[in-house]
Amino acid sequence: MSANNVLLEVDDLKKHFKVNQGWIASLMESFGSGEPDYVHAVDGVSFELREGETLGLAGESGCGKTTTGMSLVKLHEPTAGDIIYDDKRLSEASDAEIKQFRQNAQMIFQDPFESLNPRMTVYDTVAEPLRIHDIPNETARVQRALEFAELLPAEHYFDQYPHELSGGQRQRVAIARALVLDPDFIVADEPVSMLDVSLRAGVLSLLDRMTEEFGLSVVYISHDLSLLRHMCDRLAIMYMGKIVEKGPTDQIIENPQHPYTQSLINAVPVPDPAVGRERVELQGEVGDVIDIPSGCRFKNRCSEYIGDVCDQVVPPLEQKTEFEQDVACHLYESAEGYDPYEEMGGSPSAAETGEGAESTPADD
């Protein structure tokens, strides 16, 4: 029952970054000529996170996974859209409510070598959130969190600095820091991709225990579909800032429907020695995230391309008649009776207007 309670709802979230132009361009802009360019990092993403579930976010590099995750814990101010936590829209929340939210939303970062302050001891790193929120019994809580993260004996680690720890130990410290406030949900952004392969299993099983024993909701970001399959209850596949397919993990892995998901699952991950992690390689180039193409964003790489409708009408993420998961593709019939051809044939400008609204710039 409680597993179906929605903890967090993401409502058409957008995050655009202003492209860093030279000073000439910004000067021209301040005189009113020339439009600034925006990277559409996240461009209209909606999903819900239920209590106790693990939701996987997958997709190629640069599709906006990290930006989505950071927006979830309010590291980014959304350009548009909103996040609803505990029936409260965060954009309208008071300072006290934001503080409450901060106490319940934590994040584990990709690079454990970067996510710990090199001049702070393990104890101070883990105790910091408690100090910020004035939570009593600091020492006992820090100790408990470190023990949970299997850093034993905990006292042994209190006075160590990050440079004295291995990558796996650092990531455990980062996990202890995220758990010490007893949060409701955690965003884990590729938490094991920077770790030695031999250390991954340990950290993964820790993350598994974390969701079990804390009853946590987790947004798990990764390239690695086999890993997500193991960790997640549901998956959302992202492409160029949008979710293209969303549903139960088994459904998506075993029965992918969106052409992008299909090629993602068929692609073999190749090790990338330069980055030290595996990357999925697909045919073709990702489209332009500044000048968003009209219609379906996947059209120039899609093997199923079915003509003008793909070129002109943005496929909405919706329920389809034939299967369980939601898919954003014109190949399948909408369960709600939405007809993309109507939009195209009825008024040719409709697609245009839709596109115009899409690229409306905002701050940042």
Next chain:
Amino acid sequence: MAQEEQSSRSIYTDIDDAGSDEEINKWQRTFRLWRETLKEHWGLLTDELSVKLSMLVVAGFMLIAIFAPFIATHQPLQRQYQGEAGIIIEDWVEPSLLGADTEYLLGTTAEGFDIFSQLIYGTRAALLVGLVAAIFTAGIGTLVGLVAGYYGGKVDDALMRIVDFLYGMPLLPTVIVLVAVLGPDLWNIILALIVLQWRSTARVIRSQSLSLRERPFVKAAEVAGAGDWHIISRHLAPNVLPMTFLYGSFGIAWAILAEAGISFIGLGDPNTVSWGTMLQASRAYSALSFGAWWWFVPPGICIGLLVISGFLIGRGYEEITNPKLQ
């Protein structure tokens, strides 16, 4: 159902219910960690011979400055004898160190001042200028750099415009104007040096803060709900501190050199003896052409020793802190 139980309880429940009596004292801990860090840095720093020697030199000068009245044999600005004309003497005594039969260790100046005593008292001026100017330039520069780098945007723009403006101000003309307006006092010279010197510290600290604030550990603190001041003081400041010390120790050397330069061209404080004013006087009386090298060589050596020591300590510190900065 099991799920339900878990979400209302946590692994901390018993701690929250029962409380806990073993609580680490935050201040004691912080104090201990600081002490350990300083001890470790000190150990690494004094490992290097050049740094150790430099520190001995600086310590020696400090002792001299503190005990100047006991070491000096005469009053530094008291004429030791009167010439026939009564005002300008143009006659010096050779150093007793060289075997001359006088009471003046390093001889006297053409004005009849004891050079040894001037040298001893000059240490005070040098260290005063060096330390005060360095502490203020490093302090102001670090604070401005942290604020500009952390807040970015308009705050950064405004502060960096001030820095750019100061970069446009050349040393000597600025000092001339300031000294002309405020009077040739040692403190006014220090003020001028501070005004001109904090800019470079500010720039370096700013660029460090700019990159630090994008680092994930700052993001993690933000996620935990840390405010601006918390992030600046706990996460940025400790990471730029080595740079502050580095610029501080270079600042000491630079300020001593600058003061000597200013005094040498005659803008020094006439009521204070400094190594710079000694050099200036020796030049005014053409000590070089009269072969009275004992007048200008000792202050020159002292300036050189102190300045080089400052640079060596700064460099040594940079070497031990940089690898940890990554």
